[in-house]
Amino acid sequence: MIVKNRIYNNTLYVLLSGELDEHSAMNTRLTLDELFEGKNFKQIIIDLSELDFMDSTGIGVLIGRYKKMKDRNIPIFICNPSNHAEKIFKMTGLYDIMPKIV
Amino acid sequence: MREILNEMTISFKALSVNEGFARACVAAFCVQANPSLDEITDIKTAVSEAVTNSVVHAYPKKPGDITIKVELYSRSVTIYVSDKGVGIDDFEKAREPFYTTKPNEERSGMGFTVMESFMDNLELIKNEGRGLTVKLEKFFSIKKNVAVGE
Numbered sequence: 001m002i003v004k005n006r007i008y009n010n011t012l013y014v015l016l017s018g019e020l021d022e023h024s025a026m027n028t029r030l031t032l033d034e035l036f037e038g039k040n041f042k043q044i045i046i047d048l049s050e051l052d053f054m055d056s057t058g059i060g061v062l063i064g065r066y067k068k069m070k071d072r073n074i075p076i077f078i079c080n081p082s083n084h085a086e087k088i089f090k091m092t093g094l095y096d097i098m099p100k101i102v
Numbered sequence: 103m104r105e106i107l108n109e110m111t112i113s114f115k116a117l118s119v120n121e122g123f124a125r126a127c128v129a130a131f132c133v134q135a136n137p138s139l140d141e142i143t144d145i146k147t148a149v150s151e152a153v154t155n156s157v158v159h160a161y162p163k164k165p166g167d168i169t170i171k172v173e174l175y176s177r178s179v180t181i182y183v184s185d186k187g188v189g190i191d192d193f194e195k196a197r198e199p200f201y202t203t204k205p206n207e208e209r210s211g212m213g214f215t216v217m218e219s220f221m222d223n224l225e226l227i228k229n230e231g232r233g234l235t236v237k238l239e240k241f242f243s244i245k246k247n248v249a250v251g252e
Contacts, residue, residue: 022154023118029208053125055150056212064208084143084220091219092199092212 003031012041017050020058032065042074045101049080058085059092066097077101108134108174116157116165116185124170125149131172132179137242144220145179145240151213152183152236159203160187160233178222178241186233193226 001018014035020028036044046062048054066076076098081089089095110131114120125146132145149170156168171182190196197218202211218224223239 019122021118021121021150022157023121053122053146053150055147055154056210056216057154059210059212060208063210083140084147087219088147088212088216091215092210 001028001031003028003035005035007038007041010040010042012036012038012044013047014044015047015050017052019053020051020061021053021055022057025057025061029061029064032061033068036065036069036074044069044074044076045079046076046098047079048082048085051082051085054082054085054088056088056092059088059094062094062098075099104175104178106173107176109172111169111171113167113169116161116168116187118154118157120168121150121153121157124153124168128170128172128181132174135174135176135179135242137179137240141240141242145181145238148217148220148238148240149181149183151217152181152238155213155236156183156185156187156234158209160185160189162188178239181238181240182235183238184229184233184235186229186231189228189232189234190226196226197224 001016001020001024004015006013012035018024069076078098078100079102112127114124128149129142129146132142153168160166166186169184173180195201197214199215200211202209214224217238221238222241225237227235227237229235
């Protein structure tokens with residue numbers, strides 16, 4: 001998993017490239033937590049356009065990050081999910097806590 | 103009686119690094135039945151869930167083996183993901199959405215729900231002796247020309 005990021009207009013943009021499964025979950029968690037510790041943004045947008053594969057492990061990773069940022073009142077948004085990722089998000093109600101933006 | 107056109111079996115250690123190999127291998131084998139890209143992704147996702155389940159739960163002490171057997175029919179595929187681990191006592195509970203025995207590890211508890219919704223049939227089978235077999239079945243949308251056996 002490759003995680004790219006930039007901050008623009010008080011927004012932390014995160015691009016996930018690769019496959020998010022049990023094997024890559026731990027490193028992805030650590031990388032995101034490190035990025036999310038920053039202070040100079042008020043919201044986070046996670047771009048999944050380059051995510052080639054995700055299973056339900058990805059839901060655990062995303063919900064875990066949501067819980068951490070909720071305490072700081074920083075909302076997280078999802079954009080560009082694949083059809084399959086979208087199906088898993090809808091199934092699990094993830095969009096209720098991390099809305100999709102276009 | 104449906105006729106098996108082709109079948110294969112792979113076996114590997116229950117390590118998370120093998121998840122990508124397992125789903126790619128099953129998907130590559132299924133390609134000969136000419137499924138749609140969506141169907142292939144459904145299969146990859148379900149296999150990944152079943153393998154993850156064995157990697158995370160089956161062998162708490164030392165990783166044992168996971169075996170995947172794939173039976174390919176003209177219009178469907180049946181996939182058996184088996185381990186010889188601790189197994190599951192309560193199938194009904196395990197299949198409930200959001201149920202997880204490891205809530206502190208950021209696990210979604212959605213593995214079986216995802217398998218169920220991405221495949222056409224999901225069956226959990228207690229292995230003789232030890233462990234669990236997850237049986238997954240997928241029907242391909244339209245009659246395809248299968249090269250095997252032609």
